[in-house]
Amino acid sequence: EVQLVESGGGLVQPGGSLRLSCAASGFTFSSYWMHWVRQAPGKGLVWVSRIDTDGSITTYADSVKGRFTIWRENAKNTLYLQMNSLRVEDTAVYYCVRGVEYGSSRIGYWGQGTLVTVSS
Amino acid sequence: QSALTQPASVSGSPGQSITISCTGTSSDVGGYNYVSWYQQNPGKAPKLMIYDVSNRPSGVSYRFSGSKSGNTASLTISGLQAEDEGDYYCCSYTSTTTYVFGTGTKVTVV
Numbered sequence: 001e002v003q004l005v006e007s008g009g010g011l012v013q014p015g016g017s018l019r020l021s022c023a024a025s026g027f028t029f030s031s032y033w034m035h036w037v038r039q040a041p042g043k044g045l046v047w048v049s050r051i052d053t054d055g056s057i058t059t060y061a062d063s064v065k066g067r068f069t070i071w072r073e074n075a076k077n078t079l080y081l082q083m084n085s086l087r088v089e090d091t092a093v094y095y096c097v098r099g100v101e102y103g104s105s106r107i108g109y110w111g112q113g114t115l116v117t118v119s120s
Numbered sequence: 121q122s123a124l125t126q127p128a129s130v131s132g133s134p135g136q137s138i139t140i141s142c143t144g145t146s147s148d149v150g151g152y153n154y155v156s157w158y159q160q161n162p163g164k165a166p167k168l169m170i171y172d173v174s175n176r177p178s179g180v181s182y183r184f185s186g187s188k189s190g191n192t193a194s195l196t197i198s199g200l201q202a203e204d205e206g207d208y209y210c211c212s213y214t215s216t217t218t219y220v221f222g223t224g225t226k227v228t229v230v
Contacts, residue, residue: 047219
């Protein structure tokens with residue numbers, strides 16, 4: 001069974017930093033593209049970033065480019081998102097998402113999410 | 121990248137069929153057969169219902185089907201059931217190698 005467990009969320013002041021982690025199990029982590037998607041309270045889904053199977057390709061939404069960094073450690077079956085220069089508008093539940101199938105970057109299976117609150 | 125356009129709400133009676141539209145541009149929906157659909161219930165993570173326009177993952181009911189014409193994709197739920205209530209989002213790959221979600225549609229079974 002595919003399991004994705006996010007951690008690292010919490011309350012941070014504007015301008016601060018936070019690192020999210022996503023522990024994967026139940027599949028061959030190194031064979032799948034991974035994504036981060038966020039959802040502000042009461043709002044819709046917004047794609048944030050993606051990374052290919054070995055970390056050589058990364059893509060970001062314009063709203064986070066230059067502030068967020070995605071990477072992965074395949075040996076630890078873990079995906080990360082480093083978030084710097086956080087803004088109030090970054091407040092959201094952040095979901096870790098696996099590609100639909102082997103080698104595909106299309107967005108498929110979701111973790112339960114971790115809440116990030118940016119507030120003074 | 122602007123969000124794809126979906127109707128805010130769609131409703132139907134049990135047993136009926138409903139269709140949710142998802143309108144984008146030639147740079148996203150119209151340019152690629154990489155449209156997917158997700159169902160989200162309150163307080164829960166989204167669940168994949170359809171991918172690559174019309175493919176249904178294992179475990180998803182045959183009552184869910186997807187299609188695309190030009191810049192508009194559609195999700196049809198046939199034989200509507202109370203358990204189908206929730207929010208539905210479309211998503212498309214884009215020409216800038218990013219992804220964009222739809223605005224979301226609340227489905228109500230009346």
